Amino acid sequence: MRTVPALAIALVVLLGAAPLIPLWLVFLLTVAFARGLVVLGVVIMMRAGLVSFGQSLYYGLGAYAAGLGANFYGVTDAILLVLLGGGVSALAGFALGFVMVRYREIFFAMLSLALAMILYGILVRSAALGSTDGFNLPPATFLGFVPDPQLGHVLVYGLAATMAIGSAMLLHRFIHSPAGVISEAILTNEIRVEYLGTSVIRILHLVYVIGATAAGVGGALVAIAAGHIDPDLAYWTTSGELVFVAILSGTGHVAAPLLGTVLFELVRSFAVQYSPYTWQMVIGFAMLALILFLPAGLWSLFSRKPRTGGTA
Amino acid sequence: MKGSTMAMLRGVGVSIAAVCLAVVPQATIAQQSGTFKLGVVTFLSGAAAGPFGVPARNAAELTIEALNGGKLPSPYANKGINGLTVEMVIIDEAGGTTKQVTEYRNLVERQRVDAVIGYISSGDCLAIAPLADELKALTIFFDCGTPRIFEDRSYQYLFRTGPHATMDNVAAARYILARNPNIKTIAGINQNYAWGQDSWNDFKLSMEVLKGDAKVVTEQFPKLLAGQYGAEISALLTQKPDVIHTSLWGGDVEAFTLQGRARGVFEGRTVVMTAGEPAMFRMATQIPAGTVIGARGPHGVFAPDNELNRWFRAAYSERYGTPPVYPSYKIVMAILGLKLAAEKAAAGKPDKPTTEAIAAAFPGISYDTPSGRIDMKLGKGHQAIQDMAYGVFRFEAAKGEPQLADAVRYPAECVNPPEGVKSEDWIKGGFKGAKC
Amino acid sequence: MTEPLISTRNLNKRFGAVVAADDVTLAIAQDETVGIIGANGAGKTTFLNIVTGYLKPDSGLVLFRGLDITQKSPREVTRLGIRRSFQVAQLFPNLSARDNLLVALASAESEWPTLSAILRTPARLAKAEEILADLKIGHAAERLVPELPQGQRKLLDIALAMMGNLALLLFDEPTSGISAQEKFPLMDRVMGATAERSATVVFIEHDMEIVERYARRVIAFYDGRIIADGLPDAVLANADVRRYVVGAELHRRGERPHS
């Protein structure tokens, strides 16, 4: 199990490299890591067969929780805001989980989509929150220290990277834990899991909350990084994108989603720059190519043999 | 397990490689001193592309070429911006605010543009605004309408050469009351997002102040790009209001017109389209006569008959086969403003003025554009105000072209709040300091 | 007489027109070894499904050590030590043979699987290897289930059923899909193991040789009804049984019932 040290090395490299990276890339990476974290949650859920088309619900919740905390309750500490975002989403996930885990496959996907769209509708209607314009967040502080904007972004980047890779480590541990492997077993044979004496519902609920929390933390990070939030965070296309990146990255390894998101953000950013009129098409073809040639996702490029069980 | 470690490391390797890939082109985009690099952000895809984004893009293209060729009428005749050739970098505004923030940073930090002109969506404007000062990047909003930008705080590097949306609706209220003082009932159909909600809110408030006894019978909020207004139209028809206010734009206003016309919504009442002008040439035969139409400023058909305008209309129509609409005018206003400020800052020296210098020279300038005079009056000289005009639609079958009759021009001070007053408070407070 | 380990009272279950369980009442005592026979569709598997809580009867009760478990879920029933194997092996195709066992081991250990600890502890791995070796599929430990031959899947399925606390084992056709020379060794191992853990065994079988050799008591189902119940010889000699069940079975093997 050398993944954890490897991740640690990666984190050190990323943090060490921070001063060397041009600022636009720092920001791009920050967003990528934040979203990567969300995708990581999606992947964990996918391994248990829960494909959510409404993860933007928790993504948006996290972002708005952070935004509200910052604007209306004067919490500007980045770390607190992230915890707030994660916490709120975790709670919501726990509550909704009782309903959600009763559904599977397309019904689960559609129900989560519906819930996310309801949140979107509510946000759009709430003029106090700026409706579709959303609102800005004040620059974040770190444990009482108020950095200048540039440094601030580097710090947020550091936070995002740490959060993302930190969670990757935790979740790596999770997917190799009994609960983690059982969640995989649920994907293919729920009834047998029940007949082994383990509650499918409980495991799924757990997994669902994990996904929600990751999404919340990611949302909060994006809110802090972008300094602005609006209901689009909760729109269904956002969820769609998350699922797609998840599938494109592959569910074989906790590092896959992070890597996949970074690449996706880069591809999109350059597609937008070099073909402003047809960037969607570029992405579309990229996706098709990936699905066609890398059925197991990007990760299959790196892992030597197709994964058997959880032993990636 | 071993495989996974290798995989991990290879993964990291690839991401680093990717990062390098990303950095390399930036090195190649070294900044040539001979040119003035201008980032232009408007909608190139999505529903806002047709009515706003592309007309603006076209106008920018046209103007910048003319600018570089020194073909603009005075006072803008000298080449480029202070003699520097203007190089345009265009970005699609579609994709949401987070993406726009990323792209804005890329423009400034990766592409090293000297200035950014753009943003139609108010959400994008709000998201970008703080970055302008943070990155010390000269940024000019040309279209987005929300008054919140400079009312919430003030900026050093951020300017908006387009007036904000308040005046559209204040003027709309004044105009319809002037035409028909005894209006009893009003109704609104506006898109269910910030623009629609704010527009309706301003209009409703103005009506309350100007004519207290006019009552609101129904306020419809179809969702953005709904395209189908069956239910809303039925609701409007049952309420039979004297006036219907709508800030629908682009495909929505066109769809609403088609469906409403077929069902007689326009009959026996006045419909005000605050953003109807871009539609009026495409739908010349479809918009019912008597519809009150605005252009979010004295643009298009409202534009004064000055040399700039004559040049612009002619050049634009000749090149793109259709007369320019207000987004086209508004982006020209932004480009000309930038040119003036930059040249003022350069003070006759040939080299490129610093961003700081331009930002210092910009506030408070007052200049002529194809759509008349602009004063950078609000927001400490960063926010433009401009006259506002409305007219009544009529299709000249003889000439085969649409016209706006009984056009009334409202001076800027009449429909814009004075410096330091929030639009909403200003309206509620009974338009204190309005010079009409 | 001591309280039976498991008993059912007037179980009824219909699927539309089909009667799957018709007033099924029986009691099985500790340490019995019961073979259930019956033609296809006689309601054998339905009986297992009801006992283990997968199906709820339209009426009737299932009692385990006097405790009413009729409405309990398969999970709760399993936790009580009533474990089963399946006619068609129920495994986790996305996991390796070893991981299948590890999952079963872990769930057997605690009802709340831990989040942070590692599943593949040396202890569990050792246990898994042991079982795999015992099933003579040690070589296939790394293989995904779909890569295993039918028979080995069956073995794995049975192995999964025998994890954790065992009071009552229910096998659904343990030897179907097992080669003729493999089936007796398999049953010997299974019976040995269950005997060690003093578990009561109930198995559904079509194979009369197996029934004759291992069952100490035979229950015959027909159309959801119990038509015979008693010592193997008696039941297998029963006329109805010969007509409706054994005959059918012999037919399946293309033999004539020797009168």
Added chain:
Amino acid sequence: MGLTLIYGVMKILNIAHGSFYALGAYSAASAVGVYFSGNYPAMGSFLLLAICGVAAGAISGFVIERGVLRPMYGRDQIVMVLVTYAAFLILEDLIKLLWGVDPYFAYQPYALLGRVSIGGIDFATYDFVLLSLAIVTGACIWWGLNRTRRGKLLIAVIHDREISTAMGINVARIFTATFVIGAILGALGGAFTAPAISVVPGIGVDVIVLAFAVSVIGGLGSIIGAAVGALVVGLTRAAAVHLMPEVELFVIYAVMAVVLAFRPQGLFGQPAARKI
């Protein structure tokens, strides 16, 4: 309708459906434009609409199915959704390249039929024609599925792919057929809506989610369900618009959530049983 058909048969949630809708609308709009610039009998334009819808749907449907989906069959449901999403992105830009971003109109047919007055409110006759047309189509599909040999084949495929393959039914061809029909329905929808709207980029996007809602409420894969779903959605919206416009935005999804929560298989879907 097309969506639910495709899903029912192929278990593919087709996001590209929105693009079919858009394609239908665009081709109809431009065709009608040409049509009316010459002076032909105005009523012919309705036929034209139909033709455009069918043509656009058939072509694009066929191309997508053969070119994009065919290599992917047998993949996971969700992957298929992803594939259609990619197709959707591509088609979006393709439409932009073909037609540009300026809106297209085909308003002539809409006004052509005048209006009828019901309870003092005027309605465009066209909308009723549209409605009845939809009903007819729905009926045809239902009849086709349940009363014709081909339809029965389809249903067989729905019930068990392997068996039907074994029975020598050419599943692949049936898939193509279904997908094309579904696409045609989508495009028809677009074509016949075109006259009432201004055809602009992005009209496909919203249609998708709405179509999802409709099919989910009705029950994926159920034709009657789709019809009822559409009805429910329409009525709910209307009610919301008249009574409390501010909730109109998400009331649909609320309904969708409730339906799913209490009847996951949708109002008219069959619950799937798990055999052990």
